[in-house]
Amino acid sequence: MKRVELDITRPPVARLTLSCPDTHNRLSEEMLTELGDALADAESTAAVQVLVLAAGGDTFCAGMELDAIETTWRRLIVALGDLLHRIATSRLVTIALVEGAALGGGVGLLAACDQVVAGERATFRMTEVLLGLVPAAVLPVLARRTGHHSAFGLALTARELSGAEAVSMGLADVYGDEAELRRILRKLRAADPSALLALKEYYAELAPPVRRDELIMEVLGRRLADQAVHERLSGLRKQGLIA
Secondary structure: OOOEEEEEEEOOEEEEEEOOHHHOOOEOHHHHHHHHHHHHHHHOOOOOOEEEEEEOOOEEEOOEOHHHHHHOHHHHHHHHHHHHHHHHOOOOEEEEEEOOEEEOHHHHHHHOOOEEEEOOOOEEEOOHHHHOOOOOOOHHHHHHHHOHHHHHHHHHHOOOEEHHHHHHHOOOOEEOOHHHHHHHHHHHHHOOHHHHHHHHHHHHHHOOOOOOHHHHHHHHHHHHOOHHHHHHHHHHHHOOOOO
C-alpha cells in the first residue's frame, strides 16, 4: 500500500499527497521513507520547480506513530529530522496546503515548507507534553518560522490554533484554500526560476535550518527511559484518547 502519492504530470508544479487517512496520515517509518523518496523524485525532475504538500482525508497529519516512538524511536526521530532538513533546504519551492488537523510532527512537516496555506478546517497543535514527551525534533523547525519564544509557548501550553491564528503567529502564511494556492502558484510562475533558487539559497545562509541531533537524542532518550512516560501513554490508550 502506497502511503504517499506524487503527481509530477503538471510541471513546473508537483503535488505530494499524504494518503493514509485511516491512520490520520501518521508519520510511521514507512511513511517517512516514502516521503523522502517522493521528495527525491520531484527534485530529480528538472521541469519541477515547486512542490505542493497536501493530504487526503480530514487530517493533514496526526504526528508521529506512537507505538514506534516507544520502541524504535531513534530510527524514527532520525528519519523525521532528515526529512525536515531536506524539505527546508530543497531546491524546490515548497508549499504546504493544510486543510485539516496538524498535530506534533505534522506541524513540523508543514513548518519546514517555504509557504503554508491554512484552510478553513485547518488546526495546529503541539501535543507532545500531553503525552509526556518533548517536541525536540520539531521545535527547531517551528522556531525558525515563529520565533523561539512563540514556538516554546505553543509547545508548553499545547494550545490549538485555528488557521487565522496560525497566520497571525507566522506559522502559516495565508488563510485560504485551493484558490489561494493557485494565486501563489501564479506569482511564482511570474518569477525567474533561477532567482527563486538564488533567494532560497540566500535565505538558507541568512537563517540556516538548525540541526541539533545529539541534543534531540539526549532529551528524548531521557524522557523515554522514564517508565512513567510509558505508563502515561498506556493510560491514554486505555481511555481511547490516542491510538
